[in-house]
Amino acid sequence: MDISRRKFLKITAAAGGTAACSVATPAQARGPKEPDPNWYGMLNDSTRCIGCKACQVACKKENKLEAESTLGDREQFGQPIYDSPRSLSENTYTLIKLHRDEQSGETTFVKRQCMHCVDAACQSACIVGALKKQPNGAVKYDADMCMGCRYCMVACPFNIPQFEWQKAIPSIKKCTLCSETRLDKGQPTACTSACPAGAITFGKRNDLLQIARERIAAEPGRYAETIYGEHEVGGTGVFYLSKKKVSYAALGLPDFDYRPVSGLTESIQHRIFQYFIPPIAVYGVLGAIMVYNQRRKKNAGIEGGDDEY
């Protein structure tokens, strides 16, 4: 009784057109994704990074990425600048940048790359499923599958996926977690191996969290209390540690909510397509109105014509 009544209510709600256009409540379409303990990831300890950019170079070599000229910056700076790129691009999967915390005045080098999210927005958004979380933890991109719509770029809260703007047939580019070139061979990522300061640690997600917690516990005066990425946007595969007096936001790691960013879109999608009930219900209601109007006119003898109102 109860179930059928609920169903009935659902159908009437749908018939009203509301469910069809889905006024979604913030409820999730599915439960939160649980991180798999076997997923690999990295821990970036920003307190240890010395800004040598060895990881950046190693990444370029590993992925055979072209060197980037920043000579074009003459326009912006009045002179050509010979330095590393200032943002991620199709040729730069990882980047070291210097950040200053306005409050404490502290400066910190921070590494950026794809976070290999637990509940990846790019995976949720991709129309054809070209981006997928792998059993080893890497969010992998399949160029042959991709249509090049760039919706993944819109979706990623960290602005990671990059597009080959200069190519006739462009692909999406981003950090691969060295999934095929190294992980599959049992090696850590290229940037980890290159880092001379021990600022990057490679390992399984749970072990990394453990290491991070130990570091914080051992030197509470040195580290901020939280581990960035443990919960943000549903959890990530890459974690960050920060200096005590430096907020993550100052490092370009925004203060994100713990819910995955795709929660709302997925729940709305889910509602629209729930067993196709909403669209079919709308169809039925419209059909009924149409039939009713035609009958009424036929009976009134004004078929094909119009009545008063």
Added chain:
Amino acid sequence: MSIKAAPLHQKFVTPNLWILLFFMGSGAVFAYFRFFHGFGSVTNLNPAYPFGVWIAFDVACGVALAAGGFTTAAIVEIFGRDKYHALVRPAILTAFIGYFLVGLAVFFDLGKYYNIWHALVYWNGTSVLFEVAWCVMLYLSVLAIENLPNVVEQFKGNVRLPGPLAALNGLADWLLHRLDWFCNKTMAFFVIAGVVLSFGHQSSLGTMMLIAPYKLHELWYTPLSPLLFLTSAVSVGIPMVVFEGTLAAKFFGRKPETELLSGIAKYIPLFLGTYLLLRVGDLAYRGVLASAFDGSLQGNAFLLEFALFAVPYFLLKRRKIRRNPTTLFLCSLSVILAVVLNRFNVFLIGMDMGPEWSYFPSVGEWAVTFAFVAFGVLLYKIAVNYLPILEKEH
């Protein structure tokens, strides 16, 4: 219906035609660069603004402005207001042209356009874009079917293929008869399907940018967005019919259908009112109204958008304004601009990607967009000239 639609059969090569061809030609030049030298050679798109004017205008606005088709079809065929029957064919035709151009624009905007069929085969149900793509394809097919009777009516029993193709006359005619039968039997099904698909499609476009809670400005980031997209599309349906009807009358030297247009315009305030109620209610409920007045670009863009919606709402409630072709046209234009600005706000202006990034469409992007519009107008011109779309003047 006593009055029948008929082809205009006017002189086709007019100065206007050359203007359209000029726009299409310049768009084609930039299209060449886009396809052979990459997006970078034409567009101002960048990592923070992966969607530009091609998505915001050609797709998001294109779909919304095609709403004349399903709203008119619903009013006349489903709700039985037969006196507006003359408006259905041109509205369905423009919707078809609109959706056709949306499909074409998507093709331009896809990096790997040759993979466009992947949307049919590789399903990712969590992607809003997945639903958007399916609705475009299905609704475009439905619109094609809804336009079939125009072709059938024109050529049934009257097939005269040129030269050697004449041998096929009998076959073509037989085919047209079958189609006619098919259309008569099934049209009601497709009419309703068109409305349902439009509902789905309009609203799913409103869902699209909700994947970016930290990028889309709070004035537009709302769970109500799908419903707002749908209701605003419904509101712009009749204004589009008025807009096209008035322009078509002007350019084809016909008597304007003031009687009909001002009659159907009485529904506009009803739809607009519903939309405005939802919009204001949502803003108030979420407590974000203050940010409309903070003097930021987004705040001001919102105020302009809102004014363009609200002013015609109050004006069109007055009978006098609806009965005057000029004020009716201007009010309709205002609603159209409101919806266009709203889509721009959601897809571009309201997307804040941090201080380092900005985007303004390049000359090439505009040129391609204008080429699409010109192509649409050209298709309309061809269709009304050779097919029974517009009713004979009465």
